[in-house]
Each structure stands twice: as C-alpha cells, then as structure tokens.
Amino acid sequence: MSVEKNDRRNFIGMSFGAVAAVGGIFSLVALKKTWDPLPSVKAAGFTTVDLSPIKDGELYQVEWRKKPIFILKKTADMKNDAKRDVVVGGARYTVCIGLCTHLGCIPSYKGGQFVCACHGGIFDVSGNNIFGPPPRPLDIPPFKIDGTKLVLGETGPEYEKLVSQA
Numbered sequence: 187m188s189v190e191k192n193d194r195r196n197f198i199g200m201s202f203g204a205v206a207a208v209g210g211i212f213s214l215v216a217l218k219k220t221w222d223p224l225p226s227v228k229a230a231g232f233t234t235v236d237l238s239p240i241k242d243g244e245l246y247q248v249e250w251r252k253k254p255i256f257i258l259k260k261t262a263d264m265k266n267d268a269k270r271d272v273v274v275g276g277a278r279y280t281v282c283i284g285l286c287t288h289l290g291c292i293p294s295y296k297g298g299q300f301v302c303a304c305h306g307g308i309f310d311v312s313g314n315n316i317f318g319p320p321p322r323p324l325d326i327p328p329f330k331i332d333g334t335k336l337v338l339g340e341t342g343p344e345y346e347k348l349v350s351q352a
C-alpha cells in the first residue's frame with residue numbers, strides 16, 4: 187500500500203470520527219432538553235397565565251404538568267355556567283384540562299364546542315359532556331386567581347367553590 191493511500195484512509199477515518207463525535211454531542215444536548223422540566227414546572231409545578239391579553243371568544247392553550255390546559259374567554263352570547271365559569275375582572279372563562287374524559291384524546295375547539303375526534307365525544311363551551319362516550323365534563327385543574335393572573339397548580343377559593351358545586 188502506498189503512503190498516499192494510507193494518508194487518505196487516515197484522513198477519511200478521522201473525518202468520520204469527528205462527524206460522529208459532533209453528532210453525538212448534539213444528540214446528548216437534545217436529550218437533556220427533552221428530559222429537563224419546563225421552567226414553570228421547576229417552580230414547584232405552578233404555571234402562571236396572564237388572562238388580560240386574551241380576546242373574547244379566543245381559546246388560549248398552555249401546558250401544565252405535561253397536560254394541555256384550555257382557557258377560553260367567553261363572549262357575551264355564550265351560555266354562562268355558574269358551576270364551571272371562572273370569573274376574573276367581570277369576564278368569564280372556561281378553564282379545563284384538554285384531555286377527553288373518555289380515553290384521553292385532545293379535543294379540538296370547533297364552532298363553540300370541544301370535539302373529540304377519537305370516538306365522537308362532544309363537550310359544550312363550558313366543557314360539559316353533551317354527546318358520545320365521555321362520562322363526565324372536562325376536568326378543571328387546580329387554580330388560584332391572582333389579580334388578572336391564573337396560577338395553575340395552586341388551590342384558591344375560586345377553585346374550591348367550583349369543586350364544591352360540581
């Protein structure tokens with residue numbers, strides 16, 4: 187074997203090793219990011235949401251403890267629900283865990299209802315089960331009201347009141 191061929195082989199070998207090493211480092215960084223809890227989870231599992239920028243009729247979605255949380259600001263023509271509405275500054279909100287109470291699919295919000303594509307379950311604008319297999323309304327996560335902010339993961343009097351009425 188000539189010296190030139192040997193050099194080329196060494197160069198290709200070293201290049202391949204370098205690419206593999208860089209790829210490995212990127213994979214480790216990506217894995218760490220996946221495993222790391224969100225900053226909000228790090229803060230004892232609380233997630234704070236400022237409700238003031240949410241517009242009438244808008245569905246806002248956040249993640250709390252790896253679960254989707256739906257926050258819908260009701261419009262004036264949407265039916266009130268004293269047992270489920272979260273009232274902040276005169277506005278009414280539907281706040282619920284966005285997991286179907288049948289088998290846990292994530293419903294989508296369509297035409298003023300939460301529709302679960304998995305088995306056709308339907309929840310009304312307040313999260314009450316109104317059609318199909320879901321056995322109960324969408325669950326309300328523990329929350330506390332702090333001014334215009336909703337603190338998910340803490341139990342405040344507003345949450346206690348809703349739970350006692352359910």
Ligand code: FES
Nearest residue numbers: 286288289302307
């Ligand atoms: S999981 Fe939603 S209807 Fe079955």
